[in-house]
Amino acid sequence: xDLFLWELARASGLGAYAALCIAxxxxxxxxxxxxxxxxxxxxxxxxxxxxxWLIIPLVLTHVVALILDATARIGxxxxxxxxxxxxxxxxxxxxxxxxDLLVVVLVTTWLRRRMSLATWQLFHRLSYxxxxxxxxxxxxxxxxxxxxxxxLTWLAAAxxxxxxxxxxRRSRPMPSAG
Amino acid sequence: xxxxxxxxxxxxxxxxxxxxxxxxxxxxxxxxxxxKPGPKSRKPTGRTPAWALKLGSALFAFAVFGGSxxxxxxxLATANAPLQPTVVAVAASTEPTVTLSPxxxxxxxxxxxxxxxx
Numbered sequence: 001x002d003l004f005l006w007e008l009a010r011a012s013g014l015g016a017y018a019a020l021c022i023a024x025x026x027x028x029x030x031x032x033x034x035x036x037x038x039x040x041x042x043x044x045x046x047x048x049x050x051x052x053w054l055i056i057p058l059v060l061t062h063v064v065a066l067i068l069d070a071t072a073r074i075g076x077x078x079x080x081x082x083x084x085x086x087x088x089x090x091x092x093x094x095x096x097x098x099x100d101l102l103v104v105v106l107v108t109t110w111l112r113r114r115m116s117l118a119t120w121q122l123f124h125r126l127s128y129x130x131x132x133x134x135x136x137x138x139x140x141x142x143x144x145x146x147x148x149x150x151x152l153t154w155l156a157a158a159x160x161x162x163x164x165x166x167x168x169r170r171s172r173p174m175p176s177a178g
Numbered sequence: 179x180x181x182x183x184x185x186x187x188x189x190x191x192x193x194x195x196x197x198x199x200x201x202x203x204x205x206x207x208x209x210x211x212x213x214k215p216g217p218k219s220r221k222p223t224g225r226t227p228a229w230a231l232k233l234g235s236a237l238f239a240f241a242v243f244g245g246s247x248x249x250x251x252x253x254l255a256t257a258n259a260p261l262q263p264t265v266v267a268v269a270a271s272t273e274p275t276v277t278l279s280p281x282x283x284x285x286x287x288x289x290x291x292x293x294x295x296x
Binding site: 003006007008010011012013014015017018019022026035036037038039040042043044046047050051054058087088091092140141142143144 | 223224225226227228231232235236238239240242243244246247249250251253254261
């Protein structure tokens with residue numbers, strides 16, 4: 001049984017990374033035209049709004065499988081409090097941070113109408129930090145990072161980084177002439 | 179060319195004065211005006227509907243999940259994985275060790291060399 005849970009945790013971890021890449025890129029796309037070759041902004045926005053339904057099952061599978069797997073020795077506390085595991089504190093702690101930030105981003109998105117736009121944007125921008133933590137967690141603790149999978153992981157992160165900088169560059173006010 | 183009754187009090191121009199002033203104004207042509215910026219040339223955007231994007235992304239994510247599960251089931255333990263739980267090392271240090279020794283030992287008794295026949 002432990003073996004099945006271990007395989008499930010590894011597979012769902014990579015699936016969750018793919019799903020979060022989709023969510024991040026589709027969130028950046030309307031301002032950067034990252035997916036303009038594929039669809040109009042309205043459809044891309046609909047994909048971004050729908051992406052939690054892809055992320056939540058995969059992330060929960062990853063977390064629950066690791067809790068139930070006795071060999072991994074991950075407790076319920078380790079899921080929410082970073083850097084308290086008995087081994088791999090940094091690598092697993094970064095995963096915990098990304099999980100916590102994901103929860104914050106999702107909850108504040110669902111409570112969006114109850115807060116001001118500026119407050120919601122502040123919370124939503126934590127997703128950039130969450131993605132960095134997730135990527136570091138994948139690189140430092142990923143069991144299945146063979147050269148091909150590692151290359152795809154780095155490629156996805158590079159795409160997210162490029163469009164994040166592009167998003168920041170486009171949001172700057174244009175310098176006035178003269 | 180406006181007349182004033184008193185300093186600081188302007189008087190409306192007559193039609194004649196207005197025409198005269200218009201003749202003296204610099205003539206502007208269409209060429210001198212700054213050209214209005216036209217619509218920016220945009221790259222053609224894709225027409226994929228939202229439902230197709232959702233379906234495609236779901237298939238992609240679950241393909242990654244399925245492929246990873248298949249790979250993980252074929253490679254149960256990756257020796258060069260960056261993170262290795264210390265469970266195995268701890269278990270190995272607490273288990274009793276077994277040492278093997280030769281089972282044959284020498285004796286001081288004299289070998290039997292006498293044989294009898296009836």
